[in-house]
Amino acid sequence: MALRCQKDSYLQEFVSTVESCEVASEKINGSKLSGYHVILADTILFPEGGGQPDDRGSLNTIPVLKVFLKGDKGVHFTQVPIDAGTEVNIQLDWQRRFDHMQQHSAQHLISAIAETVFNFNTTSWSLGESVCKVEFNTPVITNEQINQLEELCNQYIREQRPMYPTYYELNDPAVDKIKTRGLPENIAGPLRVMTIEGIDVNLCCGTHVSNLAHLQVIKLLGTEKGKKGNTLLHFHAGKRVVSALEKSLNIERQINTLMRGSPTDYPDLIKKLQNSYKSASKNSSNLLKELVGYEAKELSSKLKESNSKYICHHRREGEIEYLLSLVQKLTCPEHIIKFITVGDDRGAGNFILCGVETDVKELAPKVLELIDGKGAVKGGRLMGKASKLSQKHKVEHAIEKYLESKDATNS
Template identity: 50%
Template sequence: MAFKCQRESWLQQFTTRVVSCCPAELSTETGGKKEILQGYHVILEDTILFPEGGGQPDDRGFINDTPVLRVTRQGPDALHFIQMPLEPGSEVQLVLDWNRRFDHMQQHSGQHLITALADLMFGFKTTSWELGRLRSTIELDTPSMAADQVAALEQSVNEKIRARVPVVVRELAVGDPDIELVRSRGLPDDHTGPVRIISIEGIDANMCCGTHVSNLSDLQVRYWGRLGHCSPRFEALD
């Protein structure tokens, strides 16, 4: 699996062709009210819209002027749910919801950095993580963290960000011996194509299907209505 969104994560518009368009349903929930939407699953020759996977939610955007409401992976294909049929073989223009994507890229690369440093500094392994709308949650295999450990981890993360450490994406063939040298939870049963390795230079190499920034300096904090110095914050949960 190597879609255009994984090979060029900064690309925001893309022209491709429709491979197939089949009737489909989408289950949604808004304010506790469930609804079944009628629409179509569209498969494209390639896509810049990331299908959910690896802990990262799917992208949003448009195919021509039609909103894409969900993107999921099915084997080697990305299924785009829309409510307007498209003609197979027709050329279409994809436009990415960049604000949503960039937020996901920042959070995902930030998780890789925190996970790697928590392991290197204290031997704490990441057991799970969740990318949320307002914050990411990373669960470590330790019952607690001392205040000085939290402060040291926060300081190290910020040092790496200020050092502008590159984040490099490589694609390796299945069976390449280099794959054995990286952190991994294994490949999904329906995986096809090359294996993606996300490397934070000198810090971490991790098997991952998600989209990432190209440099740790891209992990800046957003400013909500004012300017000032900000840094990543950590909370230790008992």
């Protein structure tokens, strides 16, 4: 026996009676919820089946979180019990359902045309929250085939072809002639066949539009490689096409404001941006090179004045090249310990610790620990990335302490 939602898929409100209500639990969005399985005499809430997700709605304003089929009855999962014998007003989340009707009916149309025109058989399909996919038993679908398929789909929509269900008893000889595109048929009772007038006859338990005009439009979005040499074709139907266009237009408006131009100007504007970026980064790298010279001089003379045995220096801007170049330009003896950092004062960046190899090897573990750094000592140099430059002052203390203890040992 077919459910009310299959007989009249446009019914958004319906009164029925509770036949049973049992304590149960269900997994909803990954978490296990306790509640009740409510079985009604009949329902307008579609249970999952034929690739179509289940409906949402309410029973006397109590939300229905899941619907599935048991035998020929729909089971409604709620978190509030409803006594057997209670009359309930069933309300359907129509927006969600009509979207499913548009996508599912569009899949029937796409599959039928692909089979008739290109001999591609549908092996499966999925109705996703953001995109729907039909899988065909072909390794390739060309752009020309996609265009032709899309054009034919929209032509049939314009022709306003009716779509309707017919029911056959299992022993009806007519059933043998009707195909089921490998899609599961899990509704018990008489067989339900969906017809798109003059285009397709196919076994299906889902809820469908009554006329292709209700699909509004179909947009094929592109393909993706499927399993076993199959190809997945992505599509949007109905309101999803309008929503996707609106989303694209919003992004386009934001880009227009940022680029100060319209899409036709994008190639020129992007070229200009690339050129100005190139020249800006060239200028900045030249300036940094000059700056390194001045800084090396200043640090070297300060070192002489202070008679210190180490240099600690940080610069926010700069890359590894800056570190290497500064170390190279410093005019101080090798035994002076140099710890130079670049990057975010409170976050991540690059560092170099150099001097006499024995000193660097001694200091390396402590330095890496303090600034959460990664790197290896190589010929008097420890260089790498650090994620805690905020702790660089502690490295300075560690160097001071190390030098003090070294002096104490030597004296």
